[in-house]
Amino acid sequence: xxxxxxxxxxxxxxxxxxxxxxxxxxxxxxxxxxxxxxxxxxxxxxxxxxxxxxxxxxxxxxxxxxxxxxxxxxxxxxxxxxxxxxxxxxxxxxxxxxxxxxxxxxxxxxxxxxxxxxxxxxxxxxxxxxxxxxxxxxxxxxxxxxxxxxxxxxxxxxxxxxxxxxxxxxxxxxxxxxxxxxxxxxxxxxxxxxxxxxxxxxxxxxxxxxxxxxxxxxxxxxxxxxxxxxxxxxx
Amino acid sequence: xxxxxxxxxxxxxxxxxxxxxxxxxxxxxxxxxxxxxxxxxxxxxxxxxxxxxxxxxxxxxxxxxxxxxxxxxxxxxxxxxxxxxxxxxxxxxxxxxxxxxxxxxxxxxxxxxxxxxxxxxxxxxxxxxxxxxxxxxxxxxxxxxxxxxxxxxxxxxxxxxxxxxxxxxxxxxxxxxxxxxxxxxxxxxxxxxxxxxxxxxxxxxxxxxxxxxxxxxxxx
Numbered sequence: 001x002x003x004x005x006x007x008x009x010x011x012x013x014x015x016x017x018x019x020x021x022x023x024x025x026x027x028x029x030x031x032x033x034x035x036x037x038x039x040x041x042x043x044x045x046x047x048x049x050x051x052x053x054x055x056x057x058x059x060x061x062x063x064x065x066x067x068x069x070x071x072x073x074x075x076x077x078x079x080x081x082x083x084x085x086x087x088x089x090x091x092x093x094x095x096x097x098x099x100x101x102x103x104x105x106x107x108x109x110x111x112x113x114x115x116x117x118x119x120x121x122x123x124x125x126x127x128x129x130x131x132x133x134x135x136x137x138x139x140x141x142x143x144x145x146x147x148x149x150x151x152x153x154x155x156x157x158x159x160x161x162x163x164x165x166x167x168x169x170x171x172x173x174x175x176x177x178x179x180x181x182x183x184x185x186x187x188x189x190x191x192x193x194x195x196x197x198x199x200x201x202x203x204x205x206x207x208x209x210x211x212x213x214x215x216x217x218x219x220x221x222x223x224x225x226x227x228x229x230x231x232x233x234x235x
Numbered sequence: 236x237x238x239x240x241x242x243x244x245x246x247x248x249x250x251x252x253x254x255x256x257x258x259x260x261x262x263x264x265x266x267x268x269x270x271x272x273x274x275x276x277x278x279x280x281x282x283x284x285x286x287x288x289x290x291x292x293x294x295x296x297x298x299x300x301x302x303x304x305x306x307x308x309x310x311x312x313x314x315x316x317x318x319x320x321x322x323x324x325x326x327x328x329x330x331x332x333x334x335x336x337x338x339x340x341x342x343x344x345x346x347x348x349x350x351x352x353x354x355x356x357x358x359x360x361x362x363x364x365x366x367x368x369x370x371x372x373x374x375x376x377x378x379x380x381x382x383x384x385x386x387x388x389x390x391x392x393x394x395x396x397x398x399x400x401x402x403x404x405x406x407x408x409x410x411x412x413x414x415x416x417x418x419x420x421x422x423x424x425x426x427x428x429x430x431x432x433x434x435x436x437x438x439x440x441x442x443x444x445x446x447x448x449x450x451x452x453x454x455x
Contacts, residue, residue, distance in 0.1 A: 132257050
């Protein structure tokens with residue numbers, strides 16, 4: 001069913017995605033060192049820079065993006081997309097604000113491993129794994145909300161890595177949070193356009209199984225990468 | 236949504252696989268995902284990111300050197316603090332930077348009340364350098380930073396930010412402008428900070444709650 005031309009396009013697209021992922025991996029923990037020293041030099045409120053850093057973190061944050069792709073993979077109605085994305089947003093905003101303001105220092109490796117697990121969960125659920133094996137699946141809305149809470153802790157640990165000054169702290173965190181949402185909207189727009197186009201293709205359902213298997217692979221990679229980082233840091 | 240998912244199992248909306256077959260497919264997918272992730276981790280990611288090379292593939296592919304290059308930053312990151320700029324600063328072996336302004340030396344002492352802060356900065360040309368050492372009688376937070384000439388007011392580039400009772404080093408100005416320290420007394424007592432430096436700066440200025448105060452600097 002796949003014409004050679006289409007196959008070429010698909011392979012090209014996948015290669016691009018792989019490159020983007022590799023690039024993300026090279027940059028490792030979200031906020032790069034150059035941005036970090038800039039942030040540390042800021043005293044007081046700086047709405048613009050924090051908006052930008054939040055958006056950048058989301059657009060280049062492959063772990064958040066993989067999870068979101070999994071979440072909206074089978075959501076055909078805009079209403080559902082909005083509902084699930086809102087749940088995710090509420091979840092991560094709560095813990096981002098609460099984590100930084102409350103000074104809760106979660107271990108970044110563990111949080112990132114759980115974020116990887118959220119990707120595995122979503123991939124597995126998208127290939128109907130829970131229903132087939134256990135005859136029961138977790139409530140997806142509750143799951144998205146709960147994993148949203150963990151993603152927020154992840155964002156909080158990234159912000160806490162920077163030595164934020166007390167002046168303008170709330171303004172800066174809220175700006176970062178709003179930036180995260182802007183980045184998320186931007187990224188989601190592109191993902192939705194891509195998915196919508198892909199769904200009109202005859203091969204979509206066949207490739208969906210493979211794609212979600214790849215999603216699980218990515219999730220397992222993140223889990224293994226972060227857990228081994230955690231174990232090495234404990235030695 | 237569940238209808239759609241069952242369609243995914245078969246790739247054909249009209250046919251449906253038996254549950255056992257479905258399970259086998261899903262198990263295969265999950266196991267395959269885990270296997271691929273495990274192989275990638277063992278062969279490339281662990282060697283490149285952490286320098287852990289269980290199969291020797293990292294050495295063969297030259298990936299372990301990546302981990303060595305990343306090591307200081309990763310170690311500092313794991314400890315939950317920002318990597319200090321020194322560990323990231325490239326070493327310039329045997330570089331000589333001829334200096335045009337006279338060599339000066341400076342020793343100053345400041346007394347800070349509880350929670351009080353103060354800045355002391357040297358005016359320098361790009362590439363000019365100095366050696367320094369400062370000590371404090373109690374814990375202070377400090378920010379070694381510079382304000383490039385012509386930059387908007389309040390803009391600063393931070394070189395080192397930490398808490399402690401002393402620091403010393405060699406500094407080369409990355410931009411023309413004023414470069415120096417902000418100290419903040421973190422204790423409930425008086426703290427005295429003593430700074431000694433020698434280098435190629437033109438002048439020094441103290442910034443405190445009382446305003447700006449220029450300092451006379453003797454030439455050597």
